Amino acid sequence: MIFFKFPFKPEIFSVQGPAKEIPVRFVSFDEKETVTFSGMLTEISEDDFLRMELTMADEKSNGYLQFREESKEEYQGKIEQVITFVKENNIPKLVLSRQKYMPYRSLSGSGEIDFTKSFLKLCSSYPNAFAYIFKDGGKSWMGAFSELLGRFNKNTSAFETMSLAGTLPLNDEWTEKEIEEQKPVSLYIADILKKYSNTIHISETYDHHSGNIKHLRTDYKAIIKKNDLDQIIADLHPTPAVCGIPKEFCQKAIATFEKHPRSLYAGYIRIETDEEIQYFVNLRCASFTESGAHLYVGGGINAKSNAEKEWQETELKAAAILKNLITTDVI
């Protein structure tokens, strides 16, 4: 069961009916895990959606039994190690992440989440995002973010993507740290697109707002060959917005620095409609077990990073998800 909405569009969709097609596919960060939804894309009215009683949290904490959240001190210590690692290896950046755990019993009110209302709140908080909620085979996830890994128009063969990185609270001024963090993402994307197209249009870099925070963003548009689409996505993922440069070197380093598997966090969601194939980066997301919500948050670390600021950045990103979790009314 999945429900989702596209950026800037109010309609809620689900995947139902005869399983002829697989219009929605989640691919994990390491590409070893997929979650697919087969059937037809079907629009659901908000009233019908509100009538659904979504019980998401029945996973028997599979894989989470050993879970212990990293403390601020532990995570900051790890950030210091990554700063040293980045400097010693002379690499532009590496993206480190953590899981924040929110036991349901610590939530206000009844201590139970109303998933239907929470999803609608997530949609209204982030109208420019791709937002989803799903439950499948013991897994329950929810998320909303606007980073596009790719959008392919089947009629025109136009391919769009974006470089989105660097994070600050809305009113802060950009510094060298964020500018140097976003630049390698932009160079990486441009280098890949150049292999597949002679007609690449690159926008100015501008501010992208996402609730309580902003990012630096550059847009790319190229005409490509349809047959190259899968390879372009394979080349792009994971971009340095969620991994680092060089790609394989940073993937290995992430596996040693991070305590827990990223699973679907920082992977992507492929959605196919009649006109388009879209790929959204799965950030600002959470998975739900029977006892609590696991929020996935990270940030790009470079030589100019500051451990306290990086911790605050992950707290801000966690708040962006948490503030949308609505508890059921106590009668």
Ligand SMILES: C=C(O[C@H]1C=CC=C(C(=O)O)[C@@H]1O)C(=O)O
């Ligand atoms: C890795 C995450 O964000 C990425 C996307 C935008 C800004 C980012 C940053 O400033 O570090 C990250 O590259 C996350 O939200 O967990």
